[in-house]
Amino acid sequence: MHKISFDLDVLRSFVTGVELGSFAQAAERVGRSTSAISAQLKKLEEQVGVPVLRKAGRGMALTPTGEILLGYARRLLALNDEAAAAVRGADLAGVVRIGLQEDFAEHLLPSILGSFTRAHPQVQIEARVTRNAQLLELIRSNQIDIALSWDAGAASAYCEQLGVLPMCWIGPAEHATAALANTQPLPLVLFESPCLMRSAATQALDQAGQVWRVAFSGGSLNALWAAVSAGLGITVRTRAGLPAHLRVLQDMPALPSIALLMHRAEAVPTPAVRALGEIIAEHLRELPGRA
Structure with missing residues (x-):
């Protein structure tokens, strides 16, 4: 044959x-x-x-x-x-410090690190997982070499847009969501302020004339997912890192999209930082909903 x-x-x-x-x-x-x-x-x-x-x-x-x-x-x-x-990069060595949002840590970080480490085994990676504002502080103070963040309207000196993702309303299993939809005011599960997606959620509901309340406010994404899963309320994120047991809700007030940025601490990054940036960009092409 x-x-x-x-x-x-x-x-x-x-x-x-x-x-x-x-x-x-x-x-x-x-x-x-x-x-x-x-x-x-x-x-x-x-x-x-x-x-x-x-x-x-x-x-x-x-x-x-x-x-x-x-x-x-x-x-x-x-x-x-x-x-x-x-x-091409068999002789790369040194340390690369990366920072990224929790949205990408669980499913994206292992695949990125796996691909990079297999290609460049002599490069050591130090990873920081934190929120948007902290990532920008770290990149501006040169405490990390490369960062993946949402576009908060305050770009760093050396950054590029990798794509745009739509924000989504996210809730628990169907029966639990139906019960929440009939609850007034609508219970929300949100990050502590300041938070881009918290602001987008409340603004969209205000514009739609929907009464709401914050039922749960947390400082980590895992805490938000747990609260939504428990039926405490609904939240707003993108599809990036969305747990399989939660679902995107339809027939809700329209939400904006949000750009994803990759920041570098230096105008001319080291070969190792440049190589990691290329792998990150390649992996992000497969994100659901990316435009």
């Missing part, structure tokens, strides 16, 4: 187009023409033997085969990129 040898450039165009929701944008991202991307997708489907994409309105959607291929393509590309990073 003839074995298929997938072209990694083709898989990269396929994955990028799916993640961006547009193969025209994918062409720009990977530096190819739209006709070249179309030719790559045609080649991919010829290799697979069945369609991996289907028309859905004005766009394209994955077929069942395409969904299977997408998962494998991501893994192949991740392994390829990790191998390339390891070869």
Whole structure:
């Protein structure tokens, strides 16, 4: 039986187009023409033997085969990129200090550290998990080298936007949420002030004429998730790091989106800091809801 040898450039165009929701944008991202991307997708489907994409309105959607291929393509590309990073940066050494929000610590930090450590085993990583304001203080005082934070309107000297995520109303299991919806004033589970998402939640409810009260105020994300899970109220976060037992609520007052920033302490970072930043940006492309 003839074995298929997938072209990694083709898989990269396929994955990028799916993640961006547009193969025209994918062409720009990977530096190819739209006709070249179309030719790559045609080649991919010829290799697979069945369609991996289907028309859905004005766009394209994955077929069942395409969904299977997408998962494998991501893994192949991740392994390829990790191998390339390891070869290029085999001699990297030193210490990199990273700070990030709790939203990303549980699911993103292990994958980032795993990829980075395998590629650069001689680099030591020191991680700080804390809230937005503290992260900015740490980056400005050069106590950390790189930070991942929400855009609070006060950017650091050397930062870049990695994407935009919609804020969401989040509640417990369906039956518990139904009970909360009939509770007046509406109970909220929020971070202690100051907090961007606390302000967004209360402002949205005020504009909708919805009476509310703070039922639980905590200083850690785990405490918020526990309070929501216990049915004390609903909260506002993004889908980043959302526990599987909680759910995004519909038919609630509209919320804004929030930008995700990566800060660096220095204009010209060390090779190790630059390498970690590249891995962070790559992992964040897979965040749910990212635009």
